[in-house]
Amino acid sequence: MSNGAHITVKTYLTVFVILLGLTALTTGVAFIDLGGGLNNFAALTIATVKALLVVLYFMHARTSDRFTWVIAAAGIFWLLLLLGGTLDDAITRNQLPGELQLTP
Numbered sequence: 001m002s003n004g005a006h007i008t009v010k011t012y013l014t015v016f017v018i019l020l021g022l023t024a025l026t027t028g029v030a031f032i033d034l035g036g037g038l039n040n041f042a043a044l045t046i047a048t049v050k051a052l053l054v055v056l057y058f059m060h061a062r063t064s065d066r067f068t069w070v071i072a073a074a075g076i077f078w079l080l081l082l083l084g085g086t087l088d089d090a091i092t093r094n095q096l097p098g099e100l101q102l103t104p
Helices: 009-030 038-058 066-092
Strands: none
């Protein structure tokens, strides 16, 4: 289950402070217009880093065995499949021939 490595309280506090800083950065980015969809990209990048920190330190994936990494990778792969299907629908939604488009 674990290779014996323990995470110290100092590490937990450091990661917690980093998470608070990234949350403040996300809030700050929301009030700045970066233009061209960069706000979404910045927010999603920060959210990904925060999720990675939570999984690695607070969920102890950093010190766990390979099976846990396989399960985490399978979950990420499934998430990418779901996001890909959603983006496929959203990107191609307005590419129907004009006479077949439904008007609201």
